[in-house]
Amino acid sequence: MSNRIPVALQMYTLRNETEKDFIGTLKKVADIGYEGVEFAGYGGLQASELKKVLDDLGLKAASSHVPLTALESELNSVIEYQHILGNKHIVCPYLPPERRTEQDYRQLVSILNAVGETCHKEGLAFAYHNHDFELQPMSDGRKPLELLLEETHPDWMKAEFDVYWLTKAGEDPVKWLEKYEGRTPLVHLKDMTANGEQFFAELGTGGVDLTPILNKGESSGVNWWIVEQDQSRRSPLESIEISFQYLNKNYITA
Secondary structure, three states, X not given: OOOOOXXXXXXXXXXXXXXXXXXXXXXXXXXXXXXXXXXXOOOOOOHHHHHHHHHHHOOEEEEEXXXXXXXXXXXXXXXXXXXXXXXXXXXXXXXXXXXXXXXXXXXXXXHHHHHHHHHHHOOOEEEEXXXXXXXXXXXXXXXXXXXXXXOOOOOOOEEEEEHHHHHHOOOOHHHHHHHOOOOOOEEEEOEEOOOOOOOEEOOOOOOOOOHHHHHOHHHHOOOEEEEOOOOOOOOHHHXXXXXXXXXXXXXXXX
């Protein structure tokens, strides 16, 4: 399938493994069959060193999660690193608890717009990754995630929807993909246990209906599907292999 969207792994999933052996862990990801990786740190490597490692392993840099403080204070060096790495996507991954008031969200709009405009001028796409806290209605009835997307420039600020957190908040990921069609270059694929615990699950083992999400990829303009599992009850390497095998059977070779 020439138009199939490639599959990457968010390396935060393997944070304990990368602490011990960053390059060796990347090799294991490549060996499983993932085509790319989304970074959450670079193992202390210079961009040129990491680019060579990726090239040697046949991996692509799908995206980089960069903390908001770094986006605010060192954006030029962040962008320079991505250019060397060959990465086209930068993501704001998380809002610290002390920056989640309604006033914070309104101030964040201009911050994200400014970061996104700079990235856009540099040929990079900038996106915001959601959790469930951005889906609690504000005083005007809107959800913070809606505010952030509706009041930023659609060319400068994209979304990296996380299907686990959308589902956990009682939302339908497909409806969000439809509503913001063309603004979702990256999507986090995650599953959730079907019991009351709603714990993170390997793809295909939980209750999230992944098929209609995968079917929306092309019309939504998704560039990368990104597997992430925040926590795992088994070895994280085993978890990402189970998730990859699910995608291999139901999407990649289907």
